[in-house]
Amino acid sequence: MVKAIDNRWWLAAAVAGFAALPWGLGIYHQHVLIVSLFYVMMTASWNLLAGYTGQVSFGHAAFAGIGAYASGILATKVGLNPWLGVGAGTLAAAVFGFLLGVLCLKMGGIYLSLTTLGFSEILHIIINNEYEITRGTMGLQVPGLIAEYSKLAYFYIFLAGAIITLAVVHRLIHANIGLNFRAVQNDERAAAALGVDVVRVRVLAFTVSSALAGMAGALYGHYLLLITPQIPSLDQQFLVLSMTVIGGLGSFAGPVIGAFGLEILSEYIRAYGEYHVLAFGLVALIVARFAPRGLVGVWKQFMDRRRPAA
Amino acid sequence: MLALSLTNGLVIGIVYALTALGVSLVVGIMNVVNFAHGEFYILAGYFSYLFAHTLGIHPLAAMVIAVGLVFLLGLVVEYTLIRPTYGDDMYSLILTFILSIVFQSLFLLVFGPYPNKPPSWIKGATEVFGLFHYGNQRLAALAAGVVVIALFFAMLKLTWFGRMIRAAAQDREMAELNGINTTRLNLLSFGLGCALAAAAGVILAPVFPVTPTAGTPVALTAFVCVVLGGMGSMSGCVLGGLVLGVVENLGAAYVSTGYKHVFMFLILILVLLFRPAGLFGRREV
Numbered sequence: 001m002v003k004a005i006d007n008r009w010w011l012a013a014a015v016a017g018f019a020a021l022p023w024g025l026g027i028y029h030q031h032v033l034i035v036s037l038f039y040v041m042m043t044a045s046w047n048l049l050a051g052y053t054g055q056v057s058f059g060h061a062a063f064a065g066i067g068a069y070a071s072g073i074l075a076t077k078v079g080l081n082p083w084l085g086v087g088a089g090t091l092a093a094a095v096f097g098f099l100l101g102v103l104c105l106k107m108g109g110i111y112l113s114l115t116t117l118g119f120s121e122i123l124h125i126i127i128n129n130e131y132e133i134t135r136g137t138m139g140l141q142v143p144g145l146i147a148e149y150s151k152l153a154y155f156y157i158f159l160a161g162a163i164i165t166l167a168v169v170h171r172l173i174h175a176n177i178g179l180n181f182r183a184v185q186n187d188e189r190a191a192a193a194l195g196v197d198v199v200r201v202r203v204l205a206f207t208v209s210s211a212l213a214g215m216a217g218a219l220y221g222h223y224l225l226l227i228t229p230q231i232p233s234l235d236q237q238f239l240v241l242s243m244t245v246i247g248g249l250g251s252f253a254g255p256v257i258g259a260f261g262l263e264i265l266s267e268y269i270r271a272y273g274e275y276h277v278l279a280f281g282l283v284a285l286i287v288a289r290f291a292p293r294g295l296v297g298v299w300k301q302f303m304d305r306r307r308p309a310a
Numbered sequence: 311m312l313a314l315s316l317t318n319g320l321v322i323g324i325v326y327a328l329t330a331l332g333v334s335l336v337v338g339i340m341n342v343v344n345f346a347h348g349e350f351y352i353l354a355g356y357f358s359y360l361f362a363h364t365l366g367i368h369p370l371a372a373m374v375i376a377v378g379l380v381f382l383l384g385l386v387v388e389y390t391l392i393r394p395t396y397g398d399d400m401y402s403l404i405l406t407f408i409l410s411i412v413f414q415s416l417f418l419l420v421f422g423p424y425p426n427k428p429p430s431w432i433k434g435a436t437e438v439f440g441l442f443h444y445g446n447q448r449l450a451a452l453a454a455g456v457v458v459i460a461l462f463f464a465m466l467k468l469t470w471f472g473r474m475i476r477a478a479a480q481d482r483e484m485a486e487l488n489g490i491n492t493t494r495l496n497l498l499s500f501g502l503g504c505a506l507a508a509a510a511g512v513i514l515a516p517v518f519p520v521t522p523t524a525g526t527p528v529a530l531t532a533f534v535c536v537v538l539g540g541m542g543s544m545s546g547c548v549l550g551g552l553v554l555g556v557v558e559n560l561g562a563a564y565v566s567t568g569y570k571h572v573f574m575f576l577i578l579i580l581v582l583l584f585r586p587a588g589l590f591g592r593r594e595v
Binding site for chain 2: 050054056058103110111113114115117118119121122125126128129234235238241242245249275277278281282284285288289292
């Protein structure tokens with residue numbers, strides 16, 4: 001048996017090892033890592049909502065879009081410092097997340113999904129129509145976060161963003177309120193009967209998750225230097241959902257594994273061009289159908305089988 | 311202008327209603343929201359284009375074959391994907407969402423990004439009430455939509471199968487106790503729901519050509535109709551469809567064309583805020 005070494009040491013070692021990773025890599029591979037870290041932020045925060053409170057939101061990419069456009073517009077029109085812009089973008093996404101969370105309060109799972117999908121479509125239409133402000137499909141050119149463009153610096157910024165996101169998610173699901181989260185997912189009425197403030201838990205999850213998506217989107221916009229309606233698109237939402245489902249919905253490690261696995265995989269199959277979304281979709285469909293707990297679930301099942309019951 | 315917008319709204323509204331009936335049926339019986347509903351609509355449009363244009367089959371026969379094929383595909387999807395999710399709405403939501411993206415990328419691969427249009431049934435235009443000239447194809451679409459909806463309601467009210475659907479929608483367990491095979495009923499209702507989307511698709515495709523991603527707004531509109539009419543209420547969602555079609559076209563004519571679809575979502579949000587049970591209340595089927 002493995003000795004019970006303090007988990008924190010493992011974590012510190014993993015982060016240190018990961019932080020050293022890009023030094024040996026070329027610019028292209030550094031780019032892949034940065035994009036993967038963006039998806040870690042997106043999937044981990046979406047998982048907080050869908051995996052831990054059972055609210056399947058289709059508006060998560062839209063919140064990333066709100067963060068990106070809020071920060072980008074403030075930077076280009078008002079000349080706000082991009083770092084403050086990221087803060088403003090996060091705040092804007094939090095405010096919209098809070099409002100949408102309150103709006104969806106009385107709704108069951110299906111209504112919430114429909115409303116978030118509608119929200120995301122409205123946002124898309126507004127971005128495409130308000131060409132003067134958003135530059136529509138042409139994309140909004142925005143300044144970078146650092147004066148001298150360097151992939152390595154962006155890697156550490158995104159690593160910090162991902163660590164913040166994971167820390168917030170970890171804290172929420174392991175604190176007392178995390179227990180409430182899961183109680184709400186499993187049986188809302190029973191949770192309410194036992195004194196869990198269901199409304200508060202759901203709105204809190206919605207606000208925090210949206211704020212984290214807003215932060216991810218704002219950082220991503222300032223990394224790409226061009227914000228397009230691709231960030232808040234349904235395709236993006238599909239990627240985030242697939243990564244989480246393939247990694248393992250409702251598990252802490254699942255979204256991280258899914259984000260890295262699928263982003264790296266998609267770079268490999270990029271050569272096949274149009275087929276890559278289709279391949280993604282088919283893999284996601286098969287995993288969701290036959291292993292609803294994702295790769296993490298399959299791994300756990302495998303370990304349980306190897307270890308005979310005591 | 312007003313009369314023209316109203317007529318346009320009516321034509322679109324009937325087709326919205328038809329699409330929404332499929333969603334409503336599946337929600338009422340299985341409590342499943344099929345996110346790939348719009349893709350079945352698009353698929354039928356492509357099928358009718360393919361059969362009529364490429365193979366040269368008579369447009370009407372092509373339409374019937376298209377709807378039939380989509381019905382069969384619906385049965386396959388229910389059997390392979392939806393059946394294991396019974397009782398878990400979230401799971402079926404995720405599966406059908408992924409399915410819709412798979413369909414979209416398949417459409418893109420097979421048919422390309424260009425709009426495809428099956429041939430019109432009739433040509434020319436008619437003067438309506440001496441007010442304006444209106445395309446015969448649109449009038450024919452309106453008539454076809456009304457006929458299919460009427461047939462569906464007749465099936466629901468008059469046939470044994472319709473009675474089973476109504477029983478299961480009212481009280482599933484009770485229906486089961488009375489000897490209804492609800493698993494088979496689920497299978498057939500899902501197929502029928504897809505066929506209704508397909509019927510809407512073949513009716514409207516000669517007017518509004520299909521593109522790979524056009525299914526998303528179609529499905530969204532259908533969902534809004536269903537919420538508007540009250541989840542599970544069939545007549546409610548027909549009314550919801552008509553209201554949406556008219557509001558959208560009036561909005562496009564008098565406020566802004568670009569924001570046409572935003573009006574729909576504003577209505578959705580207002581309804582959810584003030585009348586979560588739907589504008590026309592929650593009535594049994």
